[in-house]
Amino acid sequence: MLISHISDLHLGYAQFGLEEREEDVYQCFGEAIDVSIREGAELVILAGDLFHTPRPSGKAVLTLGNALKKLKEKGVPAAFVLGEHDISRTRDVPFGYLFSNLGLAKRLKLEEPVVVGNCAIFGENKARRNDIDGLVARLQECDKVAKQHAGKKVLVLHQGLTDFNKFAGEINAADLPPNFDYYAFGHYHDHLERRFDYLGGLLAYPGSLDLTPSEGIKETKKGFILADLSGSEASTHWIALEQSRPQFSEKLSYQHMATELDRVIKQSIAITARNGKKPVGRLEVVGKDIDSRTIAANLMKLNDFCIHYVWQPVEEGGIAPRAYDSMPADMDAELYRLSAEALGSDELAKFAINEILPLAAEKDAKAALDIAWEAYKSGRFRGK
Numbered sequence: 356m357l358i359s360h361i362s363d364l365h366l367g368y369a370q371f372g373l374e375e376r377e378e379d380v381y382q383c384f385g386e387a388i389d390v391s392i393r394e395g396a397e398l399v400i401l402a403g404d405l406f407h408t409p410r411p412s413g414k415a416v417l418t419l420g421n422a423l424k425k426l427k428e429k430g431v432p433a434a435f436v437l438g439e440h441d442i443s444r445t446r447d448v449p450f451g452y453l454f455s456n457l458g459l460a461k462r463l464k465l466e467e468p469v470v471v472g473n474c475a476i477f478g479e480n481k482a483r484r485n486d487i488d489g490l491v492a493r494l495q496e497c498d499k500v501a502k503q504h505a506g507k508k509v510l511v512l513h514q515g516l517t518d519f520n521k522f523a524g525e526i527n528a529a530d531l532p533p534n535f536d537y538y539a540f541g542h543y544h545d546h547l548e549r550r551f552d553y554l555g556g557l558l559a560y561p562g563s564l565d566l567t568p569s570e571g572i573k574e575t576k577k578g579f580i581l582a583d584l585s586g587s588e589a590s591t592h593w594i595a596l597e598q599s600r601p602q603f604s605e606k607l608s609y610q611h612m613a614t615e616l617d618r619v620i621k622q623s624i625a626i627t628a629r630n631g632k633k634p635v636g637r638l639e640v641v642g643k644d645i646d647s648r649t650i651a652a653n654l655m656k657l658n659d660f661c662i663h664y665v666w667q668p669v670e671e672g673g674i675a676p677r678a679y680d681s682m683p684a685d686m687d688a689e690l691y692r693l694s695a696e697a698l699g700s701d702e703l704a705k706f707a708i709n710e711i712l713p714l715a716a717e718k719d720a721k722a723a724l725d726i727a728w729e730a731y732k733s734g735r736f737r738g739k
């Protein structure tokens with residue numbers, strides 16, 4: 356049984372608001388689907404964050420619909436769970452359900468598996484932090500149902516594991532049900548794979564299909580996983596996507612700007628020749644008495660060679676940002692102190708940290724804005 360495991364598609368996301376970058380994401384997804392079909396995948400799993408926003412654009416919806424239709428025509432079933440990006444905080448039905456309701460893909464559940472060949476697939480949408488206890492309880496129940504199934508078992512979740520990232524995780528691998536052959540995860544945007552002694556099989560994140568806002572601009576590979584469950588143990592093959600837009604990050608000397616720029620242009624031409632796509636660049640210009648206008652005027656030469664670039668002057672011997680030589684004893688208190696200092700008000704700092712930050716951490720800009728708007732309308736901080 357060969358399973359294609361794709362996650363964090365973020366269809367509709369456009370880096371720098373560029374149409375070409377939105378198109379890149381669609382092309383990467385199209386490539387992942389085509390390679391899955393070509394390699395003979397018998398099931399495609401989409402492990403959450405199908406869309407970048409809960410109210411995706413027509414083009415994003417159509418791209419997913421067309422891909423699922425193609426899979427259906429080729430006789431390859433698809434199944435999905437949703438991530439936090441797919442789910443609105445208001446009581447709306449997620450867009451993703453359109454595709455399960457139309458019979459183009461199966462929505463995964465923990466109570467009852469989707470069965471393909473000898474394989475039973477269980478899964479659930481992203482659980483929020485305040486529902487993690489509930490999720491752990493539901494997973495234990497799921498384990499009992501899974502045990503009754505004689506063939507291979509796969510669990511699909513869109514959660515961060517603390518085992519990989521102490522701060523970004525919500526759940527521990529030790530809380531997962533043990534009776535599964537493959538744990539197909541989504542949420543982390545890096546490709547990660549690990550075996551845990553107490554789990555029945557390999558746990559993997561394929562990573563996102565393209566670079567997303569939190570990752571910055573860097574040279575990196577993006578891809579998806581083909582998981583082979585025909586042996587006694589799952590084996591994985593991570594496939595890098597050729598449609599990925601190349602990105603680079605470079606340091607330039609302000610003093611030797613012209614020669615340095617020639618170097619970056621040559622490099623960009625070589626990258627474009629290799630990849631068929633002009634790169635995205637990030638440039639740090641390091642020097643003394645930097646005149647930003649000089650840099651901007653010089654960098655304009657890059658317009659023909661990069662699809663987009665961002666740059667930042669770095670003044671040599673400038674005032675260093677405040678550095679800590681050890682971790683503050685009370686991190687939360689330090690966070691409040693810095694926020695109050697920046698915002699000039701204790702109350703605003705509490706508002707930002709207790710009410711806005713949790714939503715922002717979940718990347719729920721809409722809910723964060725709603726709360727800010729409510730506070731403004733009710734005059735909560737008037738005169739503060």
Ligand SMILES: [Mn+2]
Binds near residue numbers: 404438542
């Ligand atoms: Mn994501």
